Amino acid sequence: MPKVVDPEARRDEVVDAVFRVVRRAGFEHASLRNVAEEAGLAIGSVRHYFDSHTDLMVFAMRASLDRVAARLMERVGPLLAEQDRDARAEGAERMLSELLPLDDQRRDETTVWLAFATAARTRPELEPLARESYDGMRTLVRRIVDGLAMRRPLDAELETERLAALIDGLTLEGVLRPDRMTPELMARTLHHHLRTLTGHP
Structure with missing residues (x-):
């Protein structure tokens, strides 16, 4: 049979x-x-x-996006419902930590994603997904910035770009220089930055 x-x-x-x-x-x-x-x-x-190879790469890139998005969606509801400032900052930190190479699984995911994103620069078939990821990450970061700006007015657009650049930089260094940009250092850096947004540097 x-x-x-x-x-x-x-x-x-x-x-x-x-x-x-x-x-x-x-x-x-x-x-x-x-x-x-x-x-x-x-x-x-x-x-x-x-x-074709193109079909396979597009499908794999979509699967990579979907796997990370599924983990983020598990956290976004409780985060948006949280009223306490410090608890909201902790929830935002846990959510953004899903985007950093803090363990083997996330390091593998970010390594693959960086390879896809780099390939999308010269492969038009991958560019829409790369842009979707870029826009989605900034939408998420903007919502986090808006949710954390409770104590003082912030330039939300500027703080969104600053936090997104921090995530991008930590991710790149965590993949390329894991001996120097350790998970502990990435986590501390993210924690400190988010505390500055809540008015608790």
Whole structure:
């Protein structure tokens, strides 16, 4: 009797293989053949689900976005409902920490995302997702800034860009220089910055 394959589960397996190849060897090595080999599949099996390398990369990039977004959505409700300033700052810190490479899982995710974002500069098919990620992150940061500015008026637009730049910088340094930009230093830096927004430097 032929084996029944769950298409969604098989696509997830292939996407996980894409992530492993990109982490280990870079975006340019994530060919259909290399991804199929990483997943332990025949290349024809991969082509059954993805018509081309472009289709596979777009699907993988979307999956990367969706996985992080799902974790953020778990936290956004309680954060927006919180009335206490300090508790709201702690919730914002936990939420933004999901975007930083503070453990193996998040380091892997940010490594893959940086590879995708860099590739999107010269690959038009990836650019819409890169822009969606950019805009989504700034929307999230703006809502956090608005929620934390409880004690004094702030230039919300400027503070949004400042906090977004901080996240971007910590992420890049945490991936490229993990020996110097340690998880502890990233967490302390984010904590200190958010406290300045609440009026408690």
